[in-house]
Amino acid sequence: xxxxxxxxxxxxxxxxxxxxxxxxxxxxxxxxxxxxxxxxxxxxxxxxxxxxxxxxxxxxxxxxxxxxxxxxxxxxxxxxxxxxxxxxxxxxxxxxxxxxxxxxxxxxxxxxxxxxxxxxxxxxxxxxxxxxxxxxxxxxxxxxxxxxxxxxxxxxxxxxxxxxxxxxxxxxxxxxxxxxxxxxxxxxxxxxxxxxxxxxxxxxxxxxxxxxxxxxxxxxxxxxxxxxxxxxxxxxxxxxxxxxxxxxxxxxxxxxxxxxxxxxxxxxxxxxxxxxxxxxxxxxxxxxxxxxxxxxxxxxxxxxxxxxxxxxxxxxxxxxxxxxxxxxxxxxxxxxxxxxxxxxxxxxxxxxxxxxxxxxxxxxxxxxxxxxxxxxxxxxxxxxxxxxxxxxxxxxxxxxxxxxxxxxxxxxxxxxxxxxxxxxxxxxxxxxxxxxxxxxxxxxxxxxxxxxxxxxxxxxxxxxxxxxxxxxxxxxxxxxxxxxxxxxxxxxxxxxxxxxxxxxxxxxxxxxxxxxxxxxxxxxxxxxxxxxxxxxxxxxxxxxxxxxxxxxxxxxxxxxxxxxxxxxxxxxxxxxxxxxxxxxxxxxxxxxxxxxxxxxxxxxxxxxxxxxxxxxxxxxxxxxxxxxxxxxxx
Numbered sequence: 001x002x003x004x005x006x007x008x009x010x011x012x013x014x015x016x017x018x019x020x021x022x023x024x025x026x027x028x029x030x031x032x033x034x035x036x037x038x039x040x041x042x043x044x045x046x047x048x049x050x051x052x053x054x055x056x057x058x059x060x061x062x063x064x065x066x067x068x069x070x071x072x073x074x075x076x077x078x079x080x081x082x083x084x085x086x087x088x089x090x091x092x093x094x095x096x097x098x099x100x101x102x103x104x105x106x107x108x109x110x111x112x113x114x115x116x117x118x119x120x121x122x123x124x125x126x127x128x129x130x131x132x133x134x135x136x137x138x139x140x141x142x143x144x145x146x147x148x149x150x151x152x153x154x155x156x157x158x159x160x161x162x163x164x165x166x167x168x169x170x171x172x173x174x175x176x177x178x179x180x181x182x183x184x185x186x187x188x189x190x191x192x193x194x195x196x197x198x199x200x201x202x203x204x205x206x207x208x209x210x211x212x213x214x215x216x217x218x219x220x221x222x223x224x225x226x227x228x229x230x231x232x233x234x235x236x237x238x239x240x241x242x243x244x245x246x247x248x249x250x251x252x253x254x255x256x257x258x259x260x261x262x263x264x265x266x267x268x269x270x271x272x273x274x275x276x277x278x279x280x281x282x283x284x285x286x287x288x289x290x291x292x293x294x295x296x297x298x299x300x301x302x303x304x305x306x307x308x309x310x311x312x313x314x315x316x317x318x319x320x321x322x323x324x325x326x327x328x329x330x331x332x333x334x335x336x337x338x339x340x341x342x343x344x345x346x347x348x349x350x351x352x353x354x355x356x357x358x359x360x361x362x363x364x365x366x367x368x369x370x371x372x373x374x375x376x377x378x379x380x381x382x383x384x385x386x387x388x389x390x391x392x393x394x395x396x397x398x399x400x401x402x403x404x405x406x407x408x409x410x411x412x413x414x415x416x417x418x419x420x421x422x423x424x425x426x427x428x429x430x431x432x433x434x435x436x437x438x439x440x441x442x443x444x445x446x447x448x449x450x451x452x453x454x455x456x457x458x459x460x461x462x463x464x465x466x467x468x469x470x471x472x473x474x475x476x477x478x479x480x481x482x483x484x485x486x487x488x489x490x491x492x493x494x495x496x497x498x499x500x501x502x503x504x505x506x507x508x509x510x511x512x513x514x515x516x517x518x519x520x521x522x523x524x525x526x527x528x529x530x531x532x533x534x535x536x537x538x539x540x541x542x543x544x545x546x547x548x549x550x551x552x553x554x555x556x557x558x559x560x561x562x563x564x565x566x567x568x569x570x571x572x573x574x575x576x577x578x579x580x581x582x583x584x585x586x587x588x589x590x591x592x593x594x595x596x597x598x599x600x601x602x603x604x605x606x607x608x609x610x611x612x613x614x615x616x617x618x619x620x621x622x623x624x625x626x627x628x629x630x631x632x633x634x
Contacts, residue, residue, distance in 0.1 A: 028469055028503045035437035035505070036468045038357045042439075043456040050457045055446045056418045057457050059543040061524065061536040063464035068535045069127050075114040076530040077143060077229040081504075082473035084433065087232025088194070088219045089113065089143075089165070091276065091327075092410070092509030094587030095527040098149035098158040100135070101178035106514055106592065109137065109160070110527055111147050114227045116140030117162065121178065126517035126537060136180050142167030143229050146587035150200030150209045153258055154560040158591050161211060163195035166220065166230050169213065173258060187260050193247050194219055197277040197587045201289050202559045202611055203267075204308035208254035209559050212291065214275040215247035240274050240297035240374070249275045249293055268311045269293075271301035277411075279583050281331040281340050282564070283318070284393070287613055289564045294326045296348060298374060318393060324373060324380040325349045328411035328586045332423050333577045334402075335448030338568075339389035340579060345409035345427060349382040354435065360407035361453075363400070384409060403451045406441040408507070411586020415513035415522045417458075417538065419546040419597030421576055422448055426460075428511045428585060432529045433504025437468045440508050440526070460524075460536060463506065470531040472504035506531055510585040514592050520548055520625055522595060547598035549606075550627040553580060556634050557612035564611035567594055567630075572601035593627055606630065 050057055080089040093111035100107045105122035112118065116138030120128040132138050143165040149158040157174040164170070168190045172180035184190040193215040200209040217239050220230035239245045251269050252260035264270075273295030280289040288305035295301060300322040303311035325348020331340045349364040359365070363383035370376055384406065386399035399405055409427045417424045422445035430438035439461045443451035455461040462468070477497050508526040516523040521540035526533050540546060549569065553562030562580050569576045576596050584590040603622040609615055610632050618630060 025498070026501045026503050029434055029472075030436055033436045033468070033505070034356055035439070039439075039462050039468075042357060043462070046453055046456040050452070050454065053444070053446060053452050053454075055422070055444050055452065056420055056544070057444060057454060059418065059538060059540040060459035061538050062459060063534045064126060064537045065464075065532060065535040067126070069129065070108075070120055070533065070535060071130070072110045072112075072118045072120065073532045074110070074112055074528060074530055077113050077227045078225050079229060079232045080113075081433070081530060083225070085232045085234070085236075087236035088216055089229070089232060090432070090529070091196075092529045092587075093144060093527060094146045094197075094411075094510040094585060095512060095525065095533070096147040096149050096160075096588045096590050097512045097514055097525070097584065098591040100149075100158055100174060102157060102176060105518070106516065107178070108512075108525060109147055109149075110533065111144045111162070111587070113143050113229075117144050117147070119178075122516075124518075126535075131178060135178055136182070137162070137172055139164065139167070139170055141228070142170075143227075145195060146197045148198045148200050148211075148582070148589035149591045150563070150582070150589070151560040151591075152200070152209050152254060154207065154555075156560060161189070161198050161200070163198050163213060165194055166192055168192045169195050169198075183258050187258050188262075189213075189252055189260050191215075191250055196275070197294075199278050199280065199589055200561075200563060200582065201280045201291075202564055203251070203280075203289055203291075203305060204253065205288065205611055206254075206308075207555070207557060207559055207612070208256060209561070209563065210254050211252040211260060212278050213250045213252070214278050214293065215249060216276055216296070217247050217274045218245040241372070246272070246274070249278065267309070268313070269303060271295065271313075273298040273301070276327065277329055277586065279329050279331060280564070280581060281579055282566070283340065287609075287611065289611075292329060292331075292342075294329055294344070296326055298324065299379065300326055300344070319387065319395060321379060321381060321397060323349065323385050324367065324382055325351070327409065328427075330412045330414050330425075330583055331579060331581065332414045334423060334445060335388070336422065336574060336576060337389075337448075338575060338577055339391060341389050342385075342387040342395065343404065343412050343414075343425065344385045344387070345412055346381065346383050346385070347409055350408050351431075355407070361403065361405050363405065401450070403453065404443060406443075408435075408438040409441070410509045411511065411588070413511045413513045413524070413585045415595060416548075416597035417442075417513070417522050418444065418540060419521060419548050419599070420447075421571070421574060421597050421599045421601070422446075425451065426511055426513060426524055428508035428526055430505065430507025430529075432507040433472045433502075435505065437505040438507060463534070468506055469503040470506050472502045472530065475500040475502060504530070508534070510588050512584040512588065512590055514584075514590070515550070515595065520546055547600060547602070547624050549596050549598065549603060549622070549624060550593040551596065551606060552593040552627055552629050553608065554629065554631040555610065555612070556632040557614060558610045558632055561591055562608075562610065562632070566609040568607040569596045569598075570604040570607070571596070571598045572604075574601065598624065608632075
């Protein structure tokens with residue numbers, strides 16, 4: 001039975017049930033879902049392939065969202081649900097993690113489109129309580145998008161910046177006890193735009209965190225919808241063809257006393273395109289953070305920092321070929337060679353043509369015409385890119401060779417989930433209504449040689465209780481007022497009365513990897529589109545003895561969070577390196593200690609290269625399975 005026949009068959013059944021007074025009736029869309037139908041076979045195939053996997057994988061994640069006490073549910077604007085429209089509202093929102101009240105436990109901010117953001121305080125052992133009202137960070141009257149925690153005033157607590165869609169971005173100062181004061185007006189960062197990802201970074205090395213804000217471009221009109229949101233343009237996804245709709249990223253310099261100055265123009269930041277995300281690292285080793293600004297419809301932009309004063313665009317020199325439809329980004333050292341590699345996810349290329357599961361690991365089968373690309377197709381990768389740092393400023397694109405491709409990806413989050421000393425990747429993925437079900441991807445690092453698909457092996461897929469759908473919207477028959485544009489949905493009310501609940505597929509947008517329950521292994525929290533989150537708890541520490549160390553940085557001459565620091569842990573004959581950038585998934589920046597899995601090794605020394613230029617070596621109190629607090633020497 002094809003899709004059209006299946007839909008018509010369902011319409012007959014639904015109409016009959018409604019006429020008989022049965023209510024409500026649920027309609028799953030799509031009616032026939034190859035993504036769901038193949039889950040069992042894909043799981044079996046992955047379990048079989050895992051028999052050849054050297055990386056330890058005899059442990060499981062389980063979704064404990066109910067047990068955690070977290071009741072947050074993401075609510076999307078009507079433009080993305082009942083009035084389904086192809087606009088950037090369907091890109092979703094982020095989540096950010098930090099210890100907001102100084103009790104030593106990691107708290108979670110879930111960013112929401114409708115109904116306000118929610119801040120959940122950890123009460124220990126994997127449980128949480130909602131402190132949003134007392135914290136004062138809901139922004140319930142705005143459509144929020146991204147969030148970043150960072151200590152802007154170096155007073156030892158984590159402040160918060162939130163981006164919105166034309167509601168004005170917001171900066172909150174933390175009082176140290178998890179209560180926040182809105183200081184946006186004083187700080188001068190209340191930009192009104194189609195803002196997206198935001199990143200705290202000390203670009204000038206003065207010890208104060210500056211702020212880079214990404215702005216997508218104008219994808220809404222001035223009319224308002226029922227949720228108060230600005231209505232999406234009918235041709236929103238053609239926006240990159242209209243230069244008059246571009247909105248440039250904004251770089252704010254922290255001038256002290258909780259005030260910021262827009263220095264975008266004078267520093268030379270002027271990328272062309274729709275900037276949804278950004279990150280930073282120090283590629284040339286001069287101690288200054290360089291910027292990479294994502295473009296979701298075109299070439300990516302890499303800016304090299306010059307003495308903390310200006311930036312020079314060296315995109316063509318460093319990254320001449322990057323994904324066309326970039327979403328998420330992460331710099332990390334995947335093969336432990338001491339160089340930062342780069343992973344970029346590409347969701348928009350997967351939107352050109354839907355493919356069946358056997359083709360999900362391949363690049364996009366076709367791409368847009370050059371006129372839509374605004375450049376020759378040869379300049380782009382149509383799918384994820386894994387750019388291995390080969391040294392001397394050169395990168396090699398090896399995504400297919402190492403197995404880093406997946407389907408409908410949003411943001412990557414990295415962490416050593418099996419504590420073997422090699423960083424793995426979780427990719428929040430899927431599109432939701434009206435598309436078929438797409439799995440979240442876990443790429444297990446097989447000793448720096450390749451990534452092995454492990455979402456079924458580790459219990460991430462299928463989801464808890466086999467859930468693949470969530471309630472999307474209701475259709476009230478016989479009028480069907482306010483329903484979406486898809487023909488099977490419009491036709492659903494013919495000859496029927498009553499309510500039909502349309503169910504769309506589950507999908508994730510952002511995720512953070514951290515030790516949520518403080519048992520020594522890494523867990524995963526997602527922010528799922530128009531649904532409840534997942535709280536994926538690992539049982540690794542219960543399955544085998546693991547060695548690890550967490551390194552928590554406190555800057556003195558450098559910024560308090562140590563953003564921009566490089567940490568090396570010498571464990572046995574290996575050197576494990578991490579760069580403190582706070583990047584933890586799409587549209588998000590968190591404040592977390594750096595987690596190093598050690599395998600069976602012990603620790604010889606820990607080295608920290610601080611943003612101030614100070615190089616510090618720690619050889620005492622190197623306790624395995626604990627947190628090492630490193631305060632910058634003056």
